[in-house]
Amino acid sequence: MTATLEETAPAAAAGEIPSFEVTIRVLRYSPESEHGTSSYWDEHTLTMYGTDRVLDALHKIKWEQDGSLTFRRSCAHGICGSDAMRINGRNRLACKTLLKDLNISKPITVEPIKGLPVIKDLVVDMEPFFASYREIMPFLITSGNEPSSERIQSPAQREVYDDTTKCILCAACTSSCPVFWTDGQYFGPAAIVNAHRFIFDSRDDGATQRLEILNDKEGVWRCRTTFNCTEACPRGIEVTKAIQEVKRAMITRAF
Template identity: 85%
Template sequence: MTATLDKSAQGSTGEIPSFEVTLKVRRYLPESEHGDEAYWDEYTLTMYGTDRVLDALHKIKWDHDGSLTFRRSCAHGICGSDAMRINGRNRLACKTLLKDLNPSKPITVEPIKGLPVVKDLVVDMEPFFASYREIMPFLITSGNQPSKERIQSAEQRERFDDTTKCILCAACTSSCPVFWTDGQYFGPAAIVNAHRFIFDSRDEGAAQRLEILNDKEGVWRCRTTFNCSEACPRGIEVTKAIQEVKQAIIRRAF
């Protein structure tokens, strides 16, 4: 990679190096001449050391090919809408710096696996959210509405703190080989969000959720390959959470 300096990028903090990078994007345009066949398009761009993959996709769409379709919203790693496979790994495009991907070689960008592709990098998220809804991702309590705050200690909160970080990007679920081959499997994200409530001291729906996840397509389909933990952009220990849910089911059964 040969870096050059763009004088227009100069400022009080100095010059920002620019470089040439090629993005190889997997396209799927069912209304085009390609029909239902996916294909690859390549775009060579001039980018900067501070740019992320999302910046490159914006440049393609705004300056080269307006038909390129992808999801994005906050651009700060919070909304989770721009999860995609970048160089064969699930990542958020807004958090992945181009310079960290060896831009001297083409960077491949394609939709996440295991979910139906709607167009280009956009997949149908409904199967993913159907599993999420099934584990009842909300606080379940009995009786009337409380007259005061439900107090929780720091230790009780810490018990499930890790799994509250999920942003529902589907990076973990769509990195799972079981999910790729079995469309009925709940998937890591649904189990992570069940964990968040199962171990919440204020919740009374743990037994219901554990019964749901004890199903043949629940936690027992996990093969502990750690793909999910590696894919999570929030650093959640996904595999650990799944194992803790398995242990909770065993304790309840015996």
């Protein structure tokens, strides 16, 4: 049975935020580890509070117990995408995941996202991910002369691709994809989502080029529709739906 914060936290005075003990198990990695192996589990027991998130726990470990712990983070408001990691076996943003929403009666496991080379601890090499992103040309492509006024777009035209504008390039979707785990050459969901954002933009003239790029053996047809990507997206993007729409556009040339 999952322990709730109310069941594990000591009684607190009115107005106080209840505290609780939690164990964080971090998968550490260093090519020069003194443990005799490049990766190992490291445990820390912490006193945390009901408003704390996994990122707060990692900060506490780094600032108070082990300064060598390495991870990425930036704004801590769930929109920069830099602190994506596997938490209890699922891809999440550490800054959005409340500790109290996890099973705090058991150790909370924190690992780097899968499918990308680990540099140190929770930091992975994002270059393969961004290489695919750059390849789909994630920018507006127009033909002809510069417009003399703004490019008008109706609310209905915007709505067609509105969902895929929410991507924050955290790689949570791509690194949750079994195809990407086994074949690092696959473009991956995030690249396809960002292609979708421009393919269906009525102001863009580069849809045909992007579809040709994705019509590759490592392109959109590698998707096996497992929905891992949609479940992993911290922004709630319907990733699998977007991929299917790109497939349909490739067949029908309707965009």
